[in-house]
Amino acid sequence: MTTALIDTSTANIASVRYALERLDAPYVLAxxxxxxxxxxxxxxxxxxxxxVAMARLDQSGWVQALRLEVRPVLGVCLGMQLLFDYSLESECALLGLIPGRVEQLDPGEDGPWPHTGWNTLTDLDLSDPLLRGVNEGEYVYFVHGFYAPVGRYAIARTRYGGPVTAMVRRGHVAGCQFHPECSAGTGAQILANFVKGAS
Amino acid sequence: MLARRIIPCLDVRDGRVIKGVQFRGHEDVGDIEDMAGRYARQGADELVFYDISASPSRRTVDPEWVDRVARVIDIPFCVAGGIRSVDHARARLFAGADKVSINTPALENPALIEALAAEFGSQCVVVGIDSRMVKGEWLCYRNTGDPGKISVEPKRMLDWIREAINRGAGEIVLNCMDRDGVRKGYDVQQLAAARELCSVPLIASGGAGAGEHFRDVFEISGVDGVLAASVFHKGVITIPELKAWLLAEGVKVRV
Structure with a gap:
């Protein structure tokens, strides 16, 4: 059970590495x-x-590889957004593994932009193995200014200006908009579900 | 719905957590990893580490302890103290910090805010402001970590918040110096004035001493989060007690 942690030389991969180490989950930097x-x-x-992220993944061969991948994939934060078709943030094509577009978030009266802080997980698809042991209403930590509108592949939502995709799954490909590595016990549970076998 | 954030603030000097009273006279209150781990387990929403000796003496925070903190906690944390360049910030972010906070160096070189936002994104860039009323106006102060070097900046706090956001700051921490360490309540009036023009998350600092102070600054000033130090370090209130009380008072917090 070894996880490949894709390393595109962007900041803060340390937090994810240490979260995996706290779970005693073996990983390699890929x-x-x-x-x-x-x-x-x-x-x-x-x-x-x-x-920038797509360009780096492309240079390293990961765009092509992820489009052909059959192993379980979990995208985190921007990594989740990259799973969709198209980004209005950078006006660029994404990996195209999950149908949908990534758009700018409009918080309305719910607070400042970007969406920063602890928000609740709702509308959970409790049949999903990633959500084993997670309850409706638990808090996780978000930091993002763009978002995926809720579509048929959402397995958890949050609310900020309107419904926001918090977790998504299509087949072997899944993602979290929030940072599980910074989301205390709930985040650790979801990461453990992924690295310890949930497909 | 987004929860209001409770953020213990750990002032660090020589690898130990200390706490001063109005920036003068510091006492040792504990070990960094022990305190970080304890606060994370108690339900702190985030932690901030200020190397308060870093800016005046031109040192920068030691990434080695940043790495040690990142290994033990599973909540976000921010590192502040003498970060003067993109490289300084990168070292802390790559060691596991989620954000960096700049205060005196931003006043000295406002373009640093743009440089950090361009390199790492605004979500990583916090601008801390030390402010105090002088002749009817809130003015910014520099080098507040060192009583010998502290100086007033001829910049109005409200103007500086606007400028910092325009330059790419993703969060503002407003420390109301007259309230720091005295536990008589946040400066709700000053913070409400800041809230009016602050379009990014605003964090209150200085003055927490009782549950009512937290409730008031959330309800009256509308801040997104609060920093507090001595009230937690000295066990005046514990985080679980505070959060339970705030929830009962109708303030949305994570429990």
């Missing part, structure tokens, strides 16, 4: 798809903007 050869699941973290 700069290229070849680095992930011996792994049975893939974690795609991400900070920064969609355009």
């Amino acid at each position: 700069c290229t798809p070849a680095d992930a050869a011996g792994c049975d699941r893939i974690l795609l973290p991400g900070v920064g903007t969609a355009g």
Whole structure:
């Protein structure tokens, strides 16, 4: 059970690494798809903007590889957004693994932009293995200014100006808009569900 | 619905957590990892570490302890103290900090805010402001970590908040110096004035001493989060007690 942690040289991969270490979950840093050869699941973290992240994934061969991937994939924060078709943040094509567009979030009266802080998980698809042990209304930590509108593949939502996709799944590909590595016990549970076997 | 954030603030000097009273006279209150881990387990929403000796003496925070903190806690944390360049910030972010906060260096070189936001995104860039009323106006102060070097900046606090946001600050921490460490309540009036023009998350600092102070600054000033130090370090209130009380008072907090 080794997780490949895709490393595109963006900041703060340390938080994800330490979260995996706290779970005693073995991982390798995978700069290229070849680095992930011996792994049975893939974690795609991400900070920064969609355009920069896609360019780096493309240079390292990961765009092509992720489009053909059959192992379980979990995208985190920007990594979740990259799973969709198209980003209005950078006006660029994304991985296209889940139908939908990533748009700018309008918080309305709910608070400042970007969406920063602890918000609740609702409308959980409790049949999803990633949500094992997670309850409706638990808090997780979000930091994002763009979002995926809720569609048929959402398995958890939050609310900020309107419904926001908090977790998504299509087949072997899943994602969290929030940072499980910074989301205390709830985040650790979801990460553990992923690295310890949920497909 | 977004929860209001309760953020213990750990002032760090020489690898220990200390606490001063109105920036003068510091006492040792504990070990960094022990205190960080304890607060995370108690339900703190985030932690802030200020190396208060860093800016005046031109040192920067030691990334080694940033890494040690990142290994033990599973909540976000911010590191402040003498970060003067993109490279300084990168070292802390790559060591596991989620945000960096700049105060005196931003006043000295406002373009640093743009540089950090361009490199890491505004969500990583916090601008801390130390402010005090002088002749009817709230003015910014520099080098507040060192009584010998503290100086007033001829910049109005409200103007500086607007400028910092325009330059890319993703969050503002407003420390009302006259309230710091005295536990008589946040400066709700000053914070409400800041809230009026602050379009990014606003965090209150200085003055927490009782549950009512937290409730009032959330309800009256509308801040997104609160920093507090001595009230937690000295056990005047514990985080679980505070959160339970705030929930009963109708303030949305994470429990």
